[in-house]
Each structure stands twice: as C-alpha cells, then as structure tokens.
C-alpha cells in the first residue's frame with residue numbers, strides 16, 4: 001500500500017467534484033489529498049488526487065473514475081518522474097525580539113515567504129513537497145502554530161511529457 | 168417558439184419512445200399539459216416506484232430504453248428504488264423528474280429534493296437542466312448514455328421554469344451524440360481474442376459461465392454457436408437464464424447459491440472458465456477464493472471495471488459480448504471434450520433437480536405446470552425470494568428476454584409493475600408475474616393500473632403466508648426462530664375483485680392446471696392465489712461463505 005498520485009481531467013461542470021469524491025467514499029477508498037482547478041484546456045478542470053491503496057485497489061479506482069461520464073482522462077503518475085507541490089499558509093506566534101528573529105531565520109532556510117506581520121504573529125507562505133512542509137511545521141510548533149492551512153498536492157510530469165486529454 | 172415541455176416531448180418522440188409510465192404533480196404540470204394531446208401513450212401508475220419498475224420491465228423485454236416520469240420531491244424519491252434496481256442490473260431507463268423552479272433551487276422549497284444528489288450513486292449519469300436551451304441535447308445524451316456501452320439508468324431533473332420557458336429550438340438532424348468523456352469499447356482486442364482461442368484449444372474441461380451481459384448484447388445465438396462448435400457446456404447466472412434454451416444438451420442451468428449441483432460441480436472441476444457478461448457476484452461465487460479453483464479464466468465484458476474486480480482473470484477481453492463472440496467464432500476450431508462431457512452427464516444423472524412430487528401443493532409443481540402450458544415467447548417476471556429461485560430452477564426458459572427479474576438489488580415488489588411494462592413491450596405475449604405474498608403486497612396497488620388499462624398481466628402468488636426466503640434462513644441458520652417473518656392470511660382474490668380484477672384461489676394440485684389455463688385464457692389481468700406448502704425450501708443451497716460445491720439439500724428426496 002503506497003500513495004498514488006492520480007491526475008484526473010474532468011469536464012468543468014456543476015457537480016463533477018461531488019461525483020468524483022462520492023465515488024471514493026461509496027467504494028471505500030480514502031483520499032489523502034485533493035486539489036482542483038482549471039487547466040490548459042478550455043472547459044476542463046484537472047483534479048489531482050493522492051490516495052493510498054494496493055495496486056488492485058488503485059486500478060479499480062481508476063476504472064471506476066473512468067466510467068464517470070464527466071471524467072475525460074485518468075492517469076496514475078506515481079511511477080513517472082514528476083514535480084509535486086503543495087502550498088501552506090502558517091500563522092505562527094512570533095513576539096517581537098528573539099523569537100521573531102528565530103522564526104524569520106527558519107522561514108529563510110525553508111524559503112518560506114513572510115506575507116504578513118502582526119504585533120504577536122507572523123504569517124508564512126511556503127510551497128514545496130509534503131515532507132518539506134511537514135518539516136517546517138514541526139519546527140514552528142515550538143513557537144505555537146495558531147493556524148495552518150494547506151492546499152492539496154498538485155503534480156506535473158517532468159520534461160515534455162503531458163497528461164493528455166484523450167481517454 | 169417552443170416551451171421546454173414541448174421540446175422534451177419532441178425529444179422523446181425522436182428517440183422512438185411510444186409509452187411512458189408516470190405520475191403527475193405540481194411542477195410537472197407543464198409536461199402533463201403537453202402530454203395531454205401528444206401521441207405518446209402515458210400509463211398512470213399508482214405509485215412512482217411502479218413507474219420506474221414498469222419502464223425497467225419494458226426495457227428488459229424490448230431491449231429499448233424505458234421511460235418514467237415523476238414530480239419533484241416525493242415523486243422523485245419514490246422512483247429511487249426502481250432506478251437503483253435498473254442500475255444494479257444495467258438496464259437502460261431514462262427517468263424524468265420535475266424540480267422546483269431554478270430561482271428556488273437550494274431553498275428547501277415546497278417539494279424540493281436534491282434528486283440528482285440522491286441518485287448519483289445509482290445512475291449511470293444524471294442531469295439537472297438549468298436552461299431550456301440545454302434541454303434538447305440533454306435528452307439526446309440521456310438516451311445515448313442509457314442505451315449504449317454498459318447500459319443503465321439516466322435521470323434528467325427538470326425545473327418548472329425550464330419546461331415553461333419558450334425558446335426557438337430545432338433538434339439537430341443526423342448529428343451523432345459525441346461525449347469526450349464517454350467512449351465505450353465495443354471491439355475486443357485482437358491479441359486478447361487470440362490468447363483466448365489458444366487457451367480454449369488447450370483446455371480439457373472448459374465451461375462457459377454466461378450472464379446478463381449476453382442478454383443485453385443480444386448475443387444468445389452466438390453464445391450457443393460457440394458452445395456447440397467447441398462442445399463446451401454453459402451455466403448461466405440468474406440474469407443469464409434464457410441465453411441458452413433450457414432443453415439444450417449443453418445447458419447446465421443456473422450456478423451459485425441456488426444453482427444446480429452439476430453446474431456448481433462443473434465450475435469447481437473445470438480447467439477453463441469462460442466468463443461472458445458476468446461480474447462474479449457473491450451470490451454466484453460463494454467463497455470467491457474457492458471459486459473455480461482449478462481453472463484459468465477468460466473474462467469478456469463491456470465494462471473494464473468488472474475485469475479483475477472480484478476475481479483475478481488470465482485473459483481479459485473488454486468489448487461488447489456479441490462482437491467478441493463473433494470474433495471468437497471466426498477463429499476457434501471445432502473440438503470435442505468427450506471425457507469432460509461424460510463426467511457432466513454422470514453428475515446430471517446423479518444429481519438432477521427434483522422436488523417431492525406428491526399431492527401436496529408445492530410451488531415447484533406449479534411452476535413446472537406453467538412452464539408446460541406457456542409458449543416459448545411468453546414472458547415470466549418474478550418477485551424476490553423463494554418464488555424467484557423456484558422459478559429460476561424449474562421454469563424452462565427457451566429464449567432470451569423471456570425472464571425478467573431483479574437480480575442485483577433483489578427488489579421485492581419489482582415483479583408486478585415490471586410485468587406491466589413487459590406487456591407494453593410485447594403486447595401479444597402472455598406475461599406472468601410469479602410472486603410471493605410478501606412481495607406482491609409491496610406494489611399491490613398496481614391492481615388499480617392493470618384494471619384501468621386492462622393490462623392482461625397474470626399474477627401467480629405462491630402464497631406461503633411467510634416471508635419465505637427469510638424464514639428459510641431462520642429455519643436453517645437461526646434455530647427456527649421465525650422472527651417477524653410470518654404474515655397473516657390475506658384473501659387476494661377478494662382484493663383483486665375490489666379493483667375489478669378476476670382471480671381464483673387454488674388449494675390442491677388438481678386445480679392447478681385449470682386455474683393456470685383460466686388465467687391464460689382471460690383477456691384481462693388475473694390473480695391466482697396458490698395456497699402452497701408453507702415451509703417448502705429452496706434447495707440446493709450454498710450456505711453463505713461456503714464454497715459452491717458445498718451445497719446442502721436437494722439431493723435426497
């Protein structure tokens with residue numbers, strides 16, 4: 001059982017997201033992470049889903065997804081060279097003085113951006129793979145993470161290869 | 168200018184619809200007004216569930232898309248069981264529902280329910296039409312999706328303002344529906360077909376396991392030709408009965424939980440299982456680990472998701488069953504399997520299907536009598552429970568689409584309304600619903616419909632005053648503790664008469680044949696109330712979770 005990243009091209013129509021997520025819950029598959037947005041093709045959206053299962057389960061998920069009329073193409077890109085990113089916004093305690101300096105230094109090391117500074121907190125924005133964000137979050141916990149917001153993971157294949165729209 | 172309702176009716180006619188089953192209400196008034204002087208035949212049922220089952224029965228008997236119509240909220244919700252029934256058995260149905268006006272959507276308006284949300288898991292696809300401009304192409308897509316690929320129900324939800332608004336609209340002529348997310352595979356992959364041909368040539372104990380996919384693909388004659396060319400016996404699922412004539416020497420009858428002993432033994436002993444239009448359902452396989460333990464498996468199905476879902480297979484062939492069978496037929500060479508056929512002959516001889524044939528009124532006897540009286544084209548519909556299994560075991564089906572039953576969902580109350588639908592698909596044939604007293608009471612109100620339109624459906628109630636199948640499980644596995652399965656006696660003949668339908672009560676074996684004949688001869692609906700032996704069981708039976716060769720009963724008497 002390992003995480004699989006599925007790239008799902010769908011018609012940009014009302015209800016398509018609930019068709020996709022409904023299928024996962026109905027058939028007992030868990031979604032680890034999900035991200036959805038418009039893509040390069042007009043009228044289509046791309047959903048990136050990370051889910052965990054053995055090969056047979058993943059194959060079944062993909063076949064069931066393919067049966068949805070509004071799903072145009074499903075690809076498991078886990079076996080391919082790819083770039084994956086997610087974004088996190090972290091509001092962390094940082095009283096002016098030495099704590100604030102430490103937090104800013106950590107941010108610097110992780111190439112996180114400081115996007116807001118308050119009297120007692122600052123907000124960091126960080127993009128990267130899951131492990132990097134996990135690591136940053138862990139480091140910041142000691143100062144007190146007030147709020148953490150993470151997007152789902154998105155992914156593209158490296159090089160010229162693309163996830164095409166032909167089903 | 169045309170209203171949405173007019174576009175809808177025109178769209179239905181262009182799809183070749185002649186009959187629809189429905190029930191009116193507030194938000195569908197514009198549609199009903201359009202129906203009032205349209206050439207479409209509308210049958211007013213007594214409960215929307217019956218409309219869905221009737222559309223389904225119509226589809227199963229004719230092979231064409233069945234249509235039902237209901238109002239929003241309660242009307243739409245009442246369709247759900249019928250839609251789910253069609254979905255589980257891959258039956259092409261288009262369900263039309265009214266909806267509150269678009270301006271009120273999401274407001275918990277009077278009789279609003281989110282029917283597209285509710286039916287998402289039990290439809291092949293569904294639509295909420297937001298603009299009158301979209302209505303025409305959505306109707307075309309709905310029929311296209313329902314009736315192609317792996318067939319199934321499609322629901323179209325129609326807000327009232329969408330059906331009342333007037334627009335300029337013309338249906339496109341000769342323009343095929345194209346959906347980029349929906350392109351079923353019809354032709355099997357040539358290399359896979361070749362592999363199958365090789366495997367068949369190598370097999371010594373081959374067996375065909377055929378299901379509903381053969382019926383929906385209209386591939387029965389190709390199936391039988393293949394079996395005859397290769398001398399391969401055929402066992403069918405509940406849904407596949409009729410794909411091969413029961414009298415055919417290669418026919419082994421049904422397999423699985425209430426299958427014949429010889430079919431289940433053959434599966435267990437075979438070295439090659441050719442699975443055609445089936446889905447390895449648990450009622451067929453029993454313990455799936457021990458199902459066909461000695462066999463390599465070829466699986467032919469139009470739905471790629473069925474391949475490998477429940478059982479690993481050696482050669483998958485995705486495609487329309489009929490297309491793949493004709494490819495196979497063109498490539499296979501004649502073969503004999505004498506030793507294997509001889510083993511099967513011995514099993515058949517040692518373990519025939521039999522029941523105690525005495526002067527007690529037993530359901531199997533009634534079904535055998537009916538089977539002898541009806542013509543090969545006549546249609547048998549069933550309810551769910553023992554009545555269904557006895558019919559599957561003892562009725563001799565000679566043609567495809569003459570056996571109509573709720574397999575996947577097992578919906579009690581399906582049979583009677585489905586039988587009404589069957590009548591409209593084939594008005595010249597005799598249609599019998601074989602019922603239990605429990606199931607019949609789930610849609611008994613349709614006596615009103617058959618009386619109103621003089622729909623000549625015959626209901627044969629195998630009345631045991633029990634929820635028989637559940638009682639059987641309680642007898643066998645719960646120490647005869649008959650918890651809430653006994654039903655009080657009901658005088659069904661008098662109920663039928665109150666609706667204006669004729670009927671006879673039958674209490675002895677001698678009365679059976681004349682009573683059945685009276686029902687057949689009557690040119691309207693008819694109810695037969697057979698007071699059968701109350702604790703008769705369906706045997707053989709594979710207990711839940713057992714291997715299918717571990718059957719109990721049916722071997723002794």
Ligand SMILES: Cc1ncc(C[n+]2csc(CCOP(=O)(O)OP(=O)(O)O)c2C)c(N)n1
Pocket residue numbers: 550551552553554555577578579580602603604605606607629631633634635636637
């Ligand atoms: C709608 C519905 N509710 C419950 C069941 C569970 N169930 C399966 S068979 C059965 C008993 C059927 O009794 P009856 O119609 O009298 O038929 P018999 O088994 O006696 O022939 C029941 C309750 C079902 N299949 N469908």
